[in-house]
Structure formats: structure tokens, C-alpha cells
Amino acid sequence: MAKKRILIVDDEQSIRNVLRDILEFENYQIDEASSGDEALLKVAKDSFDLMFLDIKMKGIDGMEVLEKLRKDEISVPVIMLSGHGTIETAMQATRLGAFDFMEKPPDLNRLLVSARNALEQGSLVQKNTKLRKKVNGVTEILGESRNIQHIKQTISKVAPTEARVLVTGENGTGKELVARWVHEQSRRNQAEFVAVNCAAIPTDLLESELFGHEKGAFTGADKQRIGKFELAHEGTLFLDEIGDMSMEAQAKVLRALQEGLITRVGGNERISVDVRVIAATNKDLQEEIEAGRFREDLYHRLAVIPIHVPPLRERKDDIPALAEAFLTNLTQNEISFVGKLFSPKALEKLKQFEWTGNVRELQNVVERLAILSAENEISESDVDILVRKRSKPNDLSAIMDEFRTFHDYKEFSESFFIRYKLDQNDWNISQTAEILGLQRSHLYQKIKKFNLERD
Secondary structure, eight states, rough: OOOEEEEEEESSSHHHHHHHHHHHHTTTTEEEEEEHHHHHHHHHHHSEEEEEEEESSSOOHHHHHHHHHHHHTTOEEEEEEESOOOOHHHHHHHHOOEEEEEESSOOOHHHHHHHHHHHHHHHHHHHHHHHEEEHHOOOOOOOHHHHHHHHHHHHHHHHTSSOEEEEOOTTTTTTTHHHEEEEEEEETTTSSSEEETTTTTHHHHHHHHHHHETTTSSSSSOOEEHHHHHHTSSSSSEETGGGOOOOOHHHHHHHHHSSSSEOOTTTOOEEOOOOEEEEEEEHHHHHHHTTTTOOHHHHHTTTTEEEEEEOOOGGGGHHHHHHHHHHHHHHHOOOGGTTOOOHHHHHHHHHHHHTTHHHHHHHHHHHHHHHHSSSEEOOOOHHHHSSSOOSSSSHHHHHHHHHHHHHHHHHHHHHHHHHHHHHHHTTTHHHHHHHTOHHHHHHHHHHHTTTOOOO
């Protein structure tokens, strides 16, 4: 199981050394920061399970760091350390959300007990967050068509077993949703579901992503990194777009599946992992095998249970249920959409389109209709204007009529364009930023500004 990661923030090297020795002996993974600025940079780049934070430091002090963490909604538990503790300081730290407050030098037994309690609370908070996301999101496989009924029946049979599953289908059909549903109905559902998009990660970085690496394994590896196989220990690892994986990476994945052991890049230790693998692809792997681009032995390891997700054009009777579910989800999460609903004719109109982008395209269109329709009831004419190809000038005019100011139209256009490009690149931030001609940090700011989230 992956070690818990703890960040020690203190401007005294001796204190950091003492805490590191104690916590590493307890099998925690330790990182350090000698200032508040350095700590904020580290939590912006990486995730930590716990932070020990000194109050009195040069530059940004501990209280300012704690306040910044809470302002940015970074939910890492924090144990405050102070050489000159007062009741007033302790109360202030507690109000800012600190888990505990200790005077230096800390009592070692109390420190370890507090660390264990903080980590346990952090784990509960994470599970709570995941549960809320499940309640708010459309996690059910929707539809009553024959194809969907068959998929649901197959999942109910295979999920309780340990059999590997290969999910096939076009982009946007909901392959990851099928994988998540297998996980949810399995005995592993209390552990992690870890997804990896094999097509979005450069070949030379994929091995590190899957198996992790040791510090100094290659240029830029300035710290140890836990790979996805370890993160998914006792849970489910979803390998999306497996057909795009290089032959070299395929060989290493095959070995991991056969032996149940992995080795981090640059390391020698063989680590035992208990992982159920679900793979997905939009390619015909039999054709890839014949072309020499995919290993036949890996295919047979992965495709114990094949599940094919049909394109939306082959199950158009499911479109009304999907559209209404997506709209309901919007109304539950955005107050401005409350009261929005589809007219029966609008739902029938949606069934007339080919939906080359499948369910993902339908979801985006529903959001567009909810934003741009003038009335609470989304009508047939709304669908006709806002969904069909916008090749005619009057189509664009109809959209522009919805906005009162240039600023409103500019904000909508920018948000819509960035969201479209992110979806097009499967939310690969580096790739999307390069295509848009933006720095990654600038793109992250735009995503935060427009509250964009991956479907």
C-alpha cells in the first residue's frame, strides 16, 4: 500500500531532521520545506496527506501559510508547531482550521498519536468528498435499450469476480463509466479507482506514471514518485486507450499482471501489488495484433470479459433519458439552471441527430441549451437553432442575440472554446495549452475562472 506523504515545514534544519527521522521510522514518506513560500510551491505541485507547520518563520509565517491553504481550499490536515506557544495563538490556529497545536520540542508520543489521528481524519474527508461527488454526479448507466440492458446484466455478473474486463467503443460512448460501475459493484469498491489515459501520456513518461520512479532515476526526478499500480493497490486500475500504449510498455504491464509485482523506474525493490485491471480502447485490437502493434498475449490477459459500448446513434431511444439526466444534474449544481426542462418535442428533435461525439457530445449540448435557451422550457426551436451545424449567418445571429454586452459574449465564447479544446484533447493540459498557444499556468487560471470540469 502507498505510504502516506507528510510535508515538514520549518526554517530550522535540526527540527526537520528530528521529525524526519521519527516519521520515516514509522514508514511515512517525508518531504521538507524551509520556508512558507517553499511550502506553498510544494503543495501547489504535489498532494500531501499531512503537514507539520512551524508558526515563526522568516518571510511568510505559518499562520499566513495556513490561511492561504484554507483560502485556496487545499484540504491537507495541518499540525502547527511553535517554540513560544500561547493559548491565543493556539485558538487562532484552530479557527483557521489547524488539526492540532504543539509546542517545540514536541512530545514524541503525542506527535505520533496526533499524526495518526490527523491522517485518519484526512482519509475520512477524502472519502466524504468522493461520496458527495457520487451523489451529485450522474454515475448510473442510463438507458433502457437492449444494448444497455445487456451491458448492465454483464456488469452485475462480472463485477463481484476478479476477472479482467476490456471495454471497447468509440470516443465519448461512456467506457470509463462502465469501468467505474464494475468497480462500484465489486468487492474492491472501498479502495481506489485509479484511471490512466495511456494516449495522453508521452511514451517515455508512461512507465514512470504506471510504476513510479525513485529519486534520481532520470533528469528531473528530484523525488520519489508512487506509480498508479501502487496507488490502486487493493482497488481498480483503469487503463484507458490501451491500444495507444507502446510495445515496450505493453511488455512491462504484461509482466506486472502475470507476477503481481512491479519495480519503480531506477529502483531494485520488487513491490507486490494487488490490482484489478480494467482496460478500454476505441481501436480494434485484433487488427492492431495483426499489424504488429499490440501483443496478443496481453490482449488475452485483458479481454477475459469483453464489453462493447455501442455508439449513441445505435441507441437513440436512450437519448431523452440521458438528456433529462444531464439537465437534472445541472439544476442540482447550478442555481441559475433551476426550473429548466425539455419540452417533449425538443427531446424528439434531439433523437434526429447523428451524435458523432456520442454521449459526451450530448452532455455538452445539453449544457449549451441550458445556458442559451431564453425560456425555462427548452423548445424544439432552441434545439434546431443551437444544435445543428452553424454554417448559416442567421444561426450565429441567433446565438449573439442571447447576450446583452460584448463582455458577456466574450466570456461565453472563451469558456466554450477552451472547454471544446480540452474535451478534444481528453483534458491533457500540456497538449491543450500548446495548441492554444498558452502557458500551462495561464490555462489552469482559465479553467478555474470559468469553473470548467471534466465530464
